[in-house]
Amino acid sequence: MPPAIEADGLVKRFGATTALAGASFSATEGTVLGVLGPNGAGKTTATRVLATLLAPDEGRGLVGGFDVVTEPHRVRTLIGLTGQYAGVDEALTGTENLVLIARLLGQRRAAAKMRAAELLAQFGLTDAAGRAARTYSGGMRRRLDLAASLVGRPRILFLDEPTTGLDPASRNELWDMVRGLTDDGVTVLLTTQYLEEADQLADDIVVIDRGTVVARGTPLDLKSRAGAAVLQMRPTQPEQLEAVRAVAAELAGAEPTVEQGTVSVPAADDALMPAVVRRLDDVGVSLAELTLRRATLDEVFLALTGHRAIEADPTDDLQESA
Protein backbone atom coordinates (compact mmCIF):
# COMPACT_ATOMS: atom_id res chain seq x y z
CA MET A 1 0.00 0.00 0.00
CA PRO A 2 1.52 3.35 -0.99
CA PRO A 3 1.91 5.86 1.83
CA ALA A 4 -0.80 8.50 2.39
CA ILE A 5 1.85 11.22 2.54
CA GLU A 6 5.20 11.03 0.83
CA ALA A 7 7.85 13.72 0.71
CA ASP A 8 10.76 12.92 -1.54
CA GLY A 9 13.80 15.17 -1.43
CA LEU A 10 11.88 18.39 -0.86
CA VAL A 11 13.93 21.55 -1.28
CA LYS A 12 12.62 25.05 -0.65
CA ARG A 13 14.68 28.23 -0.51
CA PHE A 14 13.63 31.69 0.56
CA GLY A 15 16.31 33.96 -0.84
CA ALA A 16 19.55 32.98 0.86
CA THR A 17 17.77 30.84 3.46
CA THR A 18 17.27 27.16 2.75
CA ALA A 19 14.16 26.11 4.63
CA LEU A 20 14.08 22.59 3.24
CA ALA A 21 17.27 20.91 2.11
CA GLY A 22 16.09 17.62 0.65
CA ALA A 23 13.62 16.40 3.26
CA SER A 24 12.21 12.90 2.68
CA PHE A 25 9.64 11.13 4.83
CA SER A 26 6.36 9.31 4.53
CA ALA A 27 3.25 8.54 6.55
CA THR A 28 1.31 5.28 6.42
CA GLU A 29 -2.44 5.57 6.01
CA GLY A 30 -4.32 5.80 9.30
CA THR A 31 -1.29 6.72 11.39
CA VAL A 32 0.08 9.87 12.98
CA LEU A 33 3.44 11.04 11.69
CA GLY A 34 5.14 13.39 14.10
CA VAL A 35 7.54 15.87 12.54
CA LEU A 36 9.71 16.99 15.39
CA GLY A 37 12.18 19.83 15.28
CA PRO A 38 13.15 23.20 16.70
CA ASN A 39 11.93 26.57 15.44
CA GLY A 40 13.12 27.23 11.91
CA ALA A 41 13.90 23.56 11.19
CA GLY A 42 11.57 23.57 8.17
CA LYS A 43 8.49 21.97 9.70
CA THR A 44 6.06 24.67 8.64
CA THR A 45 7.58 24.89 5.18
CA ALA A 46 7.24 21.13 4.72
CA THR A 47 3.61 21.29 5.84
CA ARG A 48 2.85 24.17 3.50
CA VAL A 49 4.44 22.36 0.55
CA LEU A 50 2.45 19.18 1.21
CA ALA A 51 -0.76 21.16 1.78
CA THR A 52 -0.26 22.74 -1.70
CA LEU A 53 0.28 26.25 -0.31
CA LEU A 54 3.87 26.47 -1.48
CA ALA A 55 5.60 24.96 -4.50
CA PRO A 56 8.87 23.17 -3.73
CA ASP A 57 12.00 24.25 -5.59
CA GLU A 58 13.03 20.62 -5.94
CA GLY A 59 11.73 17.22 -5.00
CA ARG A 60 8.28 15.76 -5.04
CA GLY A 61 5.37 15.58 -2.64
CA LEU A 62 2.59 13.02 -2.96
CA VAL A 63 -0.54 13.23 -0.87
CA GLY A 64 -3.11 10.48 -1.26
CA GLY A 65 -1.10 9.43 -4.32
CA PHE A 66 -1.50 12.82 -6.02
CA ASP A 67 1.38 15.11 -6.81
CA VAL A 68 1.06 18.36 -4.86
CA VAL A 69 2.47 20.39 -7.76
CA THR A 70 0.73 18.87 -10.76
CA GLU A 71 -2.59 17.92 -9.15
CA PRO A 72 -3.05 20.36 -6.29
CA HIS A 73 -6.83 20.49 -6.62
CA ARG A 74 -7.14 16.74 -6.12
CA VAL A 75 -4.83 16.92 -3.12
CA ARG A 76 -7.03 19.66 -1.64
CA THR A 77 -10.11 17.46 -1.87
CA LEU A 78 -8.41 15.02 0.49
CA ILE A 79 -6.75 17.23 3.08
CA GLY A 80 -7.53 19.40 6.08
CA LEU A 81 -5.11 21.98 7.44
CA THR A 82 -4.79 23.52 10.86
CA GLY A 83 -2.02 26.07 10.81
CA GLN A 84 0.33 27.31 13.46
CA TYR A 85 -1.82 30.40 13.79
CA ALA A 86 -5.48 29.58 14.19
CA GLY A 87 -7.05 30.15 10.81
CA VAL A 88 -10.55 31.00 11.96
CA ASP A 89 -12.27 34.26 11.10
CA GLU A 90 -12.45 36.03 14.43
CA ALA A 91 -15.28 38.30 13.34
CA LEU A 92 -17.55 35.33 12.64
CA THR A 93 -19.27 33.11 15.19
CA GLY A 94 -18.26 29.49 15.68
CA THR A 95 -21.24 28.34 13.63
CA GLU A 96 -20.61 30.85 10.86
CA ASN A 97 -16.97 29.82 10.59
CA LEU A 98 -17.90 26.19 10.03
CA VAL A 99 -20.87 26.95 7.78
CA LEU A 100 -18.54 29.10 5.66
CA ILE A 101 -16.20 26.17 5.05
CA ALA A 102 -19.05 23.73 4.45
CA ARG A 103 -20.67 26.08 1.92
CA LEU A 104 -17.33 26.58 0.16
CA LEU A 105 -17.08 22.82 -0.11
CA GLY A 106 -20.41 22.80 -1.92
CA GLN A 107 -22.74 21.68 0.86
CA ARG A 108 -26.27 23.03 0.86
CA ARG A 109 -27.28 25.49 3.56
CA ALA A 110 -29.18 22.97 5.70
CA ALA A 111 -26.49 20.32 5.42
CA ALA A 112 -23.81 22.92 6.22
CA LYS A 113 -25.64 23.98 9.37
CA MET A 114 -26.04 20.39 10.48
CA ARG A 115 -22.38 19.62 9.92
CA ALA A 116 -21.43 22.77 11.84
CA ALA A 117 -23.65 21.85 14.80
CA GLU A 118 -22.28 18.31 14.79
CA LEU A 119 -18.65 19.48 14.88
CA LEU A 120 -19.32 22.16 17.49
CA ALA A 121 -20.85 19.50 19.72
CA GLN A 122 -17.95 17.14 19.09
CA PHE A 123 -15.47 19.83 20.12
CA GLY A 124 -17.43 21.06 23.12
CA LEU A 125 -18.23 24.42 21.57
CA THR A 126 -22.02 24.22 21.40
CA ASP A 127 -22.47 26.83 24.14
CA ALA A 128 -20.19 29.24 22.31
CA ALA A 129 -21.64 28.51 18.85
CA GLY A 130 -23.33 31.91 18.52
CA ARG A 131 -20.43 33.98 19.83
CA ALA A 132 -17.82 35.69 17.67
CA ALA A 133 -14.60 33.66 17.64
CA ARG A 134 -12.67 36.69 18.90
CA THR A 135 -14.31 36.17 22.29
CA TYR A 136 -13.00 32.59 22.48
CA SER A 137 -10.09 31.51 24.67
CA GLY A 138 -6.93 30.25 22.96
CA GLY A 139 -7.93 26.64 23.55
CA MET A 140 -11.43 27.17 22.17
CA ARG A 141 -10.05 28.89 19.10
CA ARG A 142 -7.72 25.97 18.38
CA ARG A 143 -10.61 23.56 18.77
CA LEU A 144 -12.71 25.61 16.37
CA ASP A 145 -9.77 25.70 13.99
CA LEU A 146 -9.40 21.93 14.18
CA ALA A 147 -13.16 21.57 13.66
CA ALA A 148 -12.92 23.83 10.60
CA SER A 149 -10.25 21.59 9.11
CA LEU A 150 -12.55 18.59 9.56
CA VAL A 151 -15.68 19.99 7.90
CA GLY A 152 -15.01 18.16 4.64
CA ARG A 153 -14.15 14.88 6.42
CA PRO A 154 -10.54 14.92 5.16
CA ARG A 155 -8.71 11.63 4.89
CA ILE A 156 -5.40 13.37 5.53
CA LEU A 157 -4.93 16.07 8.13
CA PHE A 158 -2.02 18.48 8.58
CA LEU A 159 -1.63 19.89 12.08
CA ASP A 160 1.10 22.49 12.26
CA GLU A 161 2.11 22.96 15.90
CA PRO A 162 -1.48 22.62 17.06
CA THR A 163 -0.77 23.11 20.75
CA THR A 164 1.78 25.92 20.70
CA GLY A 165 0.72 28.53 23.22
CA LEU A 166 -1.95 26.37 24.87
CA ASP A 167 -2.15 25.73 28.59
CA PRO A 168 -1.63 22.08 29.67
CA ALA A 169 -5.35 21.39 30.13
CA SER A 170 -6.29 22.64 26.64
CA ARG A 171 -3.32 20.80 25.22
CA ASN A 172 -4.49 17.52 26.73
CA GLU A 173 -7.97 18.09 25.33
CA LEU A 174 -6.57 18.65 21.88
CA TRP A 175 -4.43 15.53 22.16
CA ASP A 176 -7.51 13.46 22.95
CA MET A 177 -9.24 14.85 19.89
CA VAL A 178 -6.30 14.00 17.63
CA ARG A 179 -6.24 10.45 18.99
CA GLY A 180 -9.93 10.12 18.18
CA LEU A 181 -9.28 11.01 14.54
CA THR A 182 -6.95 8.17 13.71
CA ASP A 183 -9.53 5.74 15.03
CA ASP A 184 -11.54 6.70 11.96
CA GLY A 185 -8.62 5.95 9.65
CA VAL A 186 -7.50 9.53 9.13
CA THR A 187 -3.81 10.03 8.43
CA VAL A 188 -2.29 12.88 10.46
CA LEU A 189 0.90 14.81 9.90
CA LEU A 190 1.67 16.65 13.11
CA THR A 191 4.53 19.08 13.53
CA THR A 192 5.74 19.90 16.99
CA GLN A 193 8.61 21.28 18.98
CA TYR A 194 7.74 19.09 21.94
CA LEU A 195 9.19 15.64 22.34
CA GLU A 196 6.40 14.79 24.73
CA GLU A 197 3.72 15.69 22.21
CA ALA A 198 5.30 13.55 19.50
CA ASP A 199 5.70 10.76 22.02
CA GLN A 200 2.03 11.01 23.07
CA LEU A 201 0.48 11.16 19.61
CA ALA A 202 2.76 9.87 16.90
CA ASP A 203 3.06 6.35 15.56
CA ASP A 204 6.22 7.38 13.76
CA ILE A 205 8.48 10.35 14.26
CA VAL A 206 10.86 12.09 11.91
CA VAL A 207 13.29 14.49 13.51
CA ILE A 208 13.99 17.40 11.23
CA ASP A 209 16.88 19.81 11.54
CA ARG A 210 17.98 22.56 9.16
CA GLY A 211 15.64 21.31 6.49
CA THR A 212 16.62 17.66 6.45
CA VAL A 213 15.49 14.56 8.28
CA VAL A 214 18.16 13.60 10.80
CA ALA A 215 16.41 10.67 12.45
CA ARG A 216 13.28 8.60 12.04
CA GLY A 217 11.59 5.81 13.92
CA THR A 218 8.86 4.99 16.36
CA PRO A 219 8.77 7.02 19.58
CA LEU A 220 10.19 3.98 21.34
CA ASP A 221 13.09 3.69 18.85
CA LEU A 222 14.01 7.30 19.26
CA LYS A 223 13.69 7.25 23.01
CA SER A 224 15.91 4.23 23.30
CA ARG A 225 18.42 5.87 21.00
CA ALA A 226 18.28 9.28 22.55
CA GLY A 227 17.08 8.59 26.06
CA ALA A 228 13.62 9.81 26.88
CA ALA A 229 14.76 10.73 30.33
CA VAL A 230 17.96 12.02 31.81
CA LEU A 231 19.40 10.89 35.11
CA GLN A 232 21.29 13.61 36.95
CA MET A 233 23.60 12.87 39.86
CA ARG A 234 25.59 15.23 42.04
CA PRO A 235 27.95 13.57 44.55
CA THR A 236 28.21 15.08 48.01
CA GLN A 237 31.98 15.20 47.63
CA PRO A 238 33.16 16.71 44.35
CA GLU A 239 36.23 14.40 44.23
CA GLN A 240 33.85 11.47 43.70
CA LEU A 241 32.60 12.92 40.44
CA GLU A 242 34.79 10.59 38.39
CA ALA A 243 33.53 7.53 40.27
CA VAL A 244 29.93 8.58 39.58
CA ARG A 245 30.72 9.17 35.93
CA ALA A 246 32.27 5.72 35.59
CA VAL A 247 29.29 3.97 37.22
CA ALA A 248 26.82 5.94 35.09
CA ALA A 249 28.76 5.17 31.91
CA GLU A 250 28.90 1.47 32.68
CA LEU A 251 25.25 1.02 33.66
CA ALA A 252 23.68 3.33 31.09
CA GLY A 253 25.92 2.18 28.25
CA ALA A 254 26.23 5.80 27.13
CA GLU A 255 28.77 8.53 27.63
CA PRO A 256 27.65 10.84 30.48
CA THR A 257 28.17 14.58 30.40
CA VAL A 258 29.80 16.22 33.39
CA GLU A 259 28.91 19.82 34.05
CA GLN A 260 29.16 21.93 37.19
CA GLY A 261 29.67 19.00 39.54
CA THR A 262 26.74 17.08 38.07
CA VAL A 263 26.80 13.93 35.96
CA SER A 264 23.98 13.54 33.41
CA VAL A 265 23.30 10.40 31.43
CA PRO A 266 20.43 9.34 29.14
CA ALA A 267 18.14 6.94 30.97
CA ALA A 268 16.59 4.71 28.32
CA ASP A 269 15.54 2.20 30.92
CA ASP A 270 13.46 2.72 34.05
CA ALA A 271 15.71 0.29 35.87
CA LEU A 272 18.71 2.56 35.50
CA MET A 273 18.04 4.75 38.50
CA PRO A 274 17.70 1.98 41.12
CA ALA A 275 20.72 0.20 39.61
CA VAL A 276 22.85 3.33 39.84
CA VAL A 277 21.72 3.98 43.41
CA ARG A 278 22.60 0.42 44.46
CA ARG A 279 25.99 0.48 42.78
CA LEU A 280 26.95 3.88 44.18
CA ASP A 281 25.87 2.67 47.60
CA ASP A 282 28.08 -0.41 47.18
CA VAL A 283 31.13 1.68 46.32
CA GLY A 284 30.41 4.14 49.12
CA VAL A 285 29.49 7.23 47.12
CA SER A 286 26.75 9.41 48.58
CA LEU A 287 24.68 11.70 46.41
CA ALA A 288 23.59 15.21 47.28
CA GLU A 289 21.16 15.23 44.40
CA LEU A 290 19.51 12.59 42.23
CA THR A 291 17.03 13.60 39.56
CA LEU A 292 15.28 11.73 36.80
CA ARG A 293 13.86 14.19 34.32
CA ARG A 294 12.44 14.16 30.84
CA ALA A 295 14.97 14.76 28.08
CA THR A 296 14.67 18.11 26.39
CA LEU A 297 14.42 18.39 22.64
CA ASP A 298 17.91 19.82 22.78
CA GLU A 299 19.24 16.69 24.41
CA VAL A 300 17.47 14.45 21.91
CA PHE A 301 19.07 16.47 19.17
CA LEU A 302 22.44 16.21 20.77
CA ALA A 303 22.05 12.47 21.09
CA LEU A 304 20.67 11.95 17.58
CA THR A 305 22.70 14.44 15.61
CA GLY A 306 25.78 15.09 17.70
CA HIS A 307 25.04 18.81 17.75
CA ARG A 308 22.70 20.99 19.69
CA ALA A 309 19.40 22.14 18.25
CA ILE A 310 20.28 25.58 17.03
CA GLU A 311 17.43 28.01 17.31
CA ALA A 312 17.09 29.73 13.99
CA ASP A 313 17.27 33.48 14.17
CA PRO A 314 13.91 35.24 14.10
CA THR A 315 14.21 36.33 10.46
CA ASP A 316 14.40 32.69 9.35
CA ASP A 317 11.31 31.97 11.32
CA LEU A 318 9.49 34.86 9.72
CA GLN A 319 10.42 33.63 6.31
CA GLU A 320 9.34 30.18 7.17
CA SER A 321 5.91 31.36 8.10
CA ALA A 322 5.76 33.69 5.11
Add this chain to the structure above:
Amino acid sequence: MTLDRTAPARPAVTTDPGVPAPSRRVSPTQWASQSLTMAWRSIVQIKHNPSELLDLSIQPIMFVLLFTFVFGGAIGGSTDAYLQFSLGGLIAQNALFLTIYTATGLATDLQKGTFDRFRSLPIARSAPLSGRILGDVLRQLWSLVVLLAVGVLLGFRITTSPVAVLAAFGLLVAFTLAFSWTSVLLGVLARDPEKVQIYGFTVLFPLTFASNAFAPTETMPGWLQAWVSINPVTRMADALRGLLVGGPVAANAIATLLWGVAFAAVFGPLAVWALRTRT
Protein backbone atom coordinates in the same frame (compact mmCIF):
# COMPACT_ATOMS: atom_id res chain seq x y z
CA MET B 1 13.95 20.88 -10.82
CA THR B 2 14.09 17.16 -10.18
CA LEU B 3 10.35 16.92 -10.19
CA ASP B 4 9.23 14.16 -12.50
CA ARG B 5 6.12 15.51 -14.16
CA THR B 6 5.74 12.58 -16.55
CA ALA B 7 5.28 9.93 -13.88
CA PRO B 8 1.71 8.64 -13.80
CA ALA B 9 -0.29 9.61 -10.73
CA ARG B 10 -0.82 6.73 -8.40
CA PRO B 11 -4.35 5.89 -7.39
CA ALA B 12 -5.58 7.78 -4.36
CA VAL B 13 -4.97 5.42 -1.51
CA THR B 14 -7.64 6.99 0.59
CA THR B 15 -10.45 6.89 -1.92
CA ASP B 16 -12.82 3.97 -1.95
CA PRO B 17 -12.65 1.91 -5.15
CA GLY B 18 -16.28 2.68 -6.00
CA VAL B 19 -15.92 6.43 -5.59
CA PRO B 20 -14.82 8.37 -8.69
CA ALA B 21 -11.55 10.27 -8.37
CA PRO B 22 -12.03 13.86 -7.24
CA SER B 23 -12.34 16.40 -10.01
CA ARG B 24 -9.28 18.21 -11.26
CA ARG B 25 -10.63 21.72 -11.21
CA VAL B 26 -13.46 24.04 -10.32
CA SER B 27 -16.39 24.63 -12.68
CA PRO B 28 -17.64 28.19 -13.38
CA THR B 29 -20.82 27.51 -11.39
CA GLN B 30 -18.77 26.36 -8.43
CA TRP B 31 -16.60 29.44 -8.76
CA ALA B 32 -19.69 31.69 -8.68
CA SER B 33 -21.14 29.88 -5.70
CA GLN B 34 -17.82 30.01 -3.83
CA SER B 35 -17.45 33.73 -4.55
CA LEU B 36 -20.98 34.37 -3.28
CA THR B 37 -20.20 32.42 -0.11
CA MET B 38 -17.07 34.51 0.41
CA ALA B 39 -19.09 37.68 -0.17
CA TRP B 40 -21.65 36.44 2.38
CA ARG B 41 -18.81 36.06 4.85
CA SER B 42 -17.57 39.55 4.17
CA ILE B 43 -21.06 40.98 4.78
CA VAL B 44 -21.63 38.90 7.94
CA GLN B 45 -18.40 40.40 9.31
CA ILE B 46 -20.11 43.80 9.35
CA LYS B 47 -22.87 42.40 11.55
CA HIS B 48 -20.32 41.45 14.20
CA ASN B 49 -18.22 44.55 13.86
CA PRO B 50 -20.28 47.60 14.77
CA SER B 51 -17.36 49.94 14.15
CA GLU B 52 -17.46 48.94 10.50
CA LEU B 53 -21.15 49.78 10.27
CA LEU B 54 -20.20 53.11 11.80
CA ASP B 55 -17.50 53.61 9.17
CA LEU B 56 -19.93 52.71 6.41
CA SER B 57 -22.84 54.86 7.58
CA ILE B 58 -22.00 57.43 10.23
CA GLN B 59 -18.68 58.56 8.81
CA PRO B 60 -20.05 59.58 5.39
CA ILE B 61 -22.93 61.36 7.14
CA MET B 62 -20.48 63.24 9.37
CA PHE B 63 -18.51 64.30 6.33
CA VAL B 64 -21.62 65.61 4.60
CA LEU B 65 -22.70 67.53 7.69
CA LEU B 66 -19.21 68.88 8.34
CA PHE B 67 -18.57 70.07 4.82
CA THR B 68 -22.06 71.39 4.25
CA PHE B 69 -22.64 73.31 7.45
CA VAL B 70 -19.14 74.13 8.70
CA PHE B 71 -17.20 74.81 5.50
CA GLY B 72 -20.04 75.08 2.98
CA GLY B 73 -20.97 78.68 3.55
CA ALA B 74 -17.38 79.84 3.34
CA ILE B 75 -16.43 77.79 0.30
CA GLY B 76 -19.65 77.88 -1.72
CA GLY B 77 -21.30 81.09 -0.60
CA SER B 78 -24.32 79.25 0.83
CA THR B 79 -24.74 75.79 2.28
CA ASP B 80 -27.36 74.96 -0.33
CA ALA B 81 -25.20 75.89 -3.28
CA TYR B 82 -22.22 74.15 -1.73
CA LEU B 83 -24.09 70.89 -1.20
CA GLN B 84 -25.00 70.81 -4.89
CA PHE B 85 -21.27 71.12 -5.64
CA SER B 86 -19.75 69.00 -2.89
CA LEU B 87 -21.93 65.86 -2.79
CA GLY B 88 -20.38 64.46 -5.96
CA GLY B 89 -16.95 65.05 -4.42
CA LEU B 90 -17.94 63.50 -1.11
CA ILE B 91 -19.22 60.41 -2.91
CA ALA B 92 -15.95 60.07 -4.85
CA GLN B 93 -13.82 60.53 -1.74
CA ASN B 94 -15.88 58.15 0.34
CA ALA B 95 -15.70 55.49 -2.37
CA LEU B 96 -11.92 55.66 -2.41
CA PHE B 97 -11.71 55.48 1.37
CA LEU B 98 -13.88 52.37 1.30
CA THR B 99 -11.44 50.53 -0.97
CA ILE B 100 -9.23 50.31 2.11
CA TYR B 101 -11.58 47.57 3.34
CA THR B 102 -10.32 45.25 0.63
CA ALA B 103 -6.79 45.74 1.96
CA THR B 104 -7.57 45.47 5.67
CA GLY B 105 -9.72 42.38 5.11
CA LEU B 106 -7.04 40.69 3.05
CA ALA B 107 -4.28 41.64 5.47
CA THR B 108 -6.32 40.24 8.37
CA ASP B 109 -6.87 36.97 6.51
CA LEU B 110 -3.17 36.69 5.75
CA GLN B 111 -2.12 37.57 9.28
CA LYS B 112 -4.58 35.22 10.99
CA GLY B 113 -3.97 32.25 8.71
CA THR B 114 -7.52 32.33 7.34
CA PHE B 115 -6.12 32.81 3.86
CA ASP B 116 -4.03 29.63 4.20
CA ARG B 117 -7.12 27.72 5.24
CA PHE B 118 -8.95 28.93 2.12
CA ARG B 119 -6.02 28.05 -0.11
CA SER B 120 -5.95 24.52 1.29
CA LEU B 121 -9.58 23.98 0.27
CA PRO B 122 -10.59 22.53 -3.11
CA ILE B 123 -12.01 25.87 -4.26
CA ALA B 124 -11.15 28.30 -7.05
CA ARG B 125 -7.88 30.12 -6.37
CA SER B 126 -9.57 33.44 -7.07
CA ALA B 127 -12.67 32.86 -4.93
CA PRO B 128 -11.33 34.47 -1.72
CA LEU B 129 -10.45 37.59 -3.69
CA SER B 130 -13.51 37.78 -5.92
CA GLY B 131 -15.78 37.17 -2.93
CA ARG B 132 -14.12 39.91 -0.93
CA ILE B 133 -14.32 42.37 -3.79
CA LEU B 134 -17.99 41.51 -4.35
CA GLY B 135 -18.59 42.20 -0.66
CA ASP B 136 -16.76 45.50 -0.99
CA VAL B 137 -18.90 46.50 -3.98
CA LEU B 138 -21.97 45.95 -1.79
CA ARG B 139 -20.36 48.19 0.85
CA GLN B 140 -19.83 50.82 -1.82
CA LEU B 141 -23.47 50.68 -2.87
CA TRP B 142 -24.70 50.87 0.71
CA SER B 143 -22.53 53.86 1.44
CA LEU B 144 -23.56 55.56 -1.79
CA VAL B 145 -27.24 55.14 -0.94
CA VAL B 146 -26.62 56.57 2.55
CA LEU B 147 -24.78 59.58 1.12
CA LEU B 148 -27.43 60.29 -1.50
CA ALA B 149 -30.25 59.91 1.01
CA VAL B 150 -28.62 62.24 3.54
CA GLY B 151 -27.82 64.69 0.76
CA VAL B 152 -31.41 64.73 -0.43
CA LEU B 153 -32.64 65.19 3.16
CA LEU B 154 -30.38 68.23 3.48
CA GLY B 155 -31.67 69.72 0.25
CA PHE B 156 -29.56 68.14 -2.48
CA ARG B 157 -31.57 68.10 -5.72
CA ILE B 158 -30.97 65.42 -8.32
CA THR B 159 -31.79 67.30 -11.51
CA THR B 160 -31.06 64.54 -14.00
CA SER B 161 -32.80 61.26 -14.80
CA PRO B 162 -32.91 57.92 -12.94
CA VAL B 163 -30.79 56.50 -15.77
CA ALA B 164 -28.12 59.10 -15.06
CA VAL B 165 -28.18 58.20 -11.35
CA LEU B 166 -27.72 54.53 -12.25
CA ALA B 167 -24.88 55.52 -14.56
CA ALA B 168 -23.29 57.33 -11.60
CA PHE B 169 -23.55 54.11 -9.57
CA GLY B 170 -22.02 52.20 -12.46
CA LEU B 171 -19.13 54.59 -12.94
CA LEU B 172 -18.35 54.57 -9.25
CA VAL B 173 -18.35 50.78 -9.04
CA ALA B 174 -16.29 50.43 -12.21
CA PHE B 175 -13.61 52.82 -11.01
CA THR B 176 -13.44 51.47 -7.45
CA LEU B 177 -13.21 47.90 -8.77
CA ALA B 178 -10.20 48.85 -10.86
CA PHE B 179 -8.73 50.92 -8.05
CA SER B 180 -9.18 47.97 -5.65
CA TRP B 181 -6.10 46.32 -7.19
CA THR B 182 -3.95 48.89 -5.38
CA SER B 183 -5.73 47.86 -2.22
CA VAL B 184 -5.13 44.16 -2.89
CA LEU B 185 -1.42 44.86 -3.39
CA LEU B 186 -1.29 46.93 -0.22
CA GLY B 187 -3.08 44.23 1.79
CA VAL B 188 -0.70 41.51 0.64
CA LEU B 189 2.46 43.55 1.16
CA ALA B 190 1.49 45.07 4.51
CA ARG B 191 0.08 41.84 6.00
CA ASP B 192 -1.13 43.83 8.97
CA PRO B 193 -4.47 45.66 9.13
CA GLU B 194 -3.03 48.50 11.20
CA LYS B 195 -0.23 49.13 8.74
CA VAL B 196 -2.81 49.07 5.97
CA GLN B 197 -4.70 51.89 7.67
CA ILE B 198 -1.55 53.96 8.04
CA TYR B 199 -0.22 53.41 4.52
CA GLY B 200 -3.66 53.56 2.98
CA PHE B 201 -4.66 56.89 4.44
CA THR B 202 -1.21 58.30 3.78
CA VAL B 203 -1.94 57.82 0.09
CA LEU B 204 -5.68 58.41 0.10
CA PHE B 205 -5.71 61.65 2.06
CA PRO B 206 -3.58 63.63 -0.40
CA LEU B 207 -5.19 61.87 -3.35
CA THR B 208 -8.74 62.72 -2.31
CA PHE B 209 -8.17 66.13 -0.74
CA ALA B 210 -5.84 67.41 -3.46
CA SER B 211 -8.80 67.31 -5.81
CA ASN B 212 -11.79 69.46 -6.55
CA ALA B 213 -13.96 67.25 -4.34
CA PHE B 214 -14.48 70.01 -1.78
CA ALA B 215 -13.34 73.23 -3.42
CA PRO B 216 -13.25 74.47 -7.03
CA THR B 217 -9.89 74.03 -8.77
CA GLU B 218 -9.69 77.74 -9.70
CA THR B 219 -9.33 78.73 -6.02
CA MET B 220 -6.06 76.79 -5.66
CA PRO B 221 -2.49 77.86 -6.39
CA GLY B 222 -1.26 77.14 -9.92
CA TRP B 223 1.11 74.29 -9.08
CA LEU B 224 -1.68 72.49 -7.29
CA GLN B 225 -4.18 73.14 -10.09
CA ALA B 226 -1.93 71.24 -12.46
CA TRP B 227 -2.31 68.08 -10.39
CA VAL B 228 -5.89 68.65 -9.28
CA SER B 229 -7.16 68.96 -12.83
CA ILE B 230 -5.83 65.53 -13.81
CA ASN B 231 -6.43 63.81 -10.45
CA PRO B 232 -8.80 60.84 -10.94
CA VAL B 233 -10.80 61.98 -7.91
CA THR B 234 -11.44 65.34 -9.61
CA ARG B 235 -12.46 63.68 -12.82
CA MET B 236 -14.77 61.24 -11.08
CA ALA B 237 -16.25 63.98 -8.86
CA ASP B 238 -16.95 66.06 -11.97
CA ALA B 239 -18.47 63.08 -13.78
CA LEU B 240 -20.70 62.34 -10.77
CA ARG B 241 -21.76 65.99 -10.58
CA GLY B 242 -22.63 65.86 -14.25
CA LEU B 243 -24.67 62.70 -13.77
CA LEU B 244 -26.49 63.95 -10.66
CA VAL B 245 -26.97 67.69 -11.12
CA GLY B 246 -26.13 68.18 -14.80
CA GLY B 247 -23.03 69.38 -16.61
CA PRO B 248 -20.36 67.83 -18.81
CA VAL B 249 -20.12 64.06 -18.32
CA ALA B 250 -18.51 62.27 -21.25
CA ALA B 251 -14.95 63.64 -21.04
CA ASN B 252 -14.82 63.25 -17.26
CA ALA B 253 -16.33 59.78 -17.29
CA ILE B 254 -13.88 58.65 -19.96
CA ALA B 255 -10.97 60.15 -18.03
CA THR B 256 -12.16 58.37 -14.88
CA LEU B 257 -12.43 55.06 -16.69
CA LEU B 258 -9.01 55.53 -18.32
CA TRP B 259 -7.55 56.12 -14.88
CA GLY B 260 -9.30 52.92 -13.78
CA VAL B 261 -7.76 51.00 -16.67
CA ALA B 262 -4.35 52.45 -15.79
CA PHE B 263 -4.65 51.47 -12.12
CA ALA B 264 -5.78 47.96 -13.06
CA ALA B 265 -3.05 47.58 -15.69
CA VAL B 266 -0.28 48.59 -13.29
CA PHE B 267 -1.51 47.23 -9.98
CA GLY B 268 -3.48 44.20 -11.19
CA PRO B 269 -0.42 42.22 -12.32
CA LEU B 270 1.57 43.44 -9.31
CA ALA B 271 -1.20 42.32 -6.96
CA VAL B 272 -1.47 38.92 -8.63
CA TRP B 273 2.30 38.57 -8.45
CA ALA B 274 2.24 39.48 -4.76
CA LEU B 275 -0.58 37.03 -4.08
CA ARG B 276 1.34 34.26 -5.82
CA THR B 277 4.72 34.89 -4.25
CA ARG B 278 4.04 36.51 -0.92
CA THR B 279 1.29 34.31 0.45
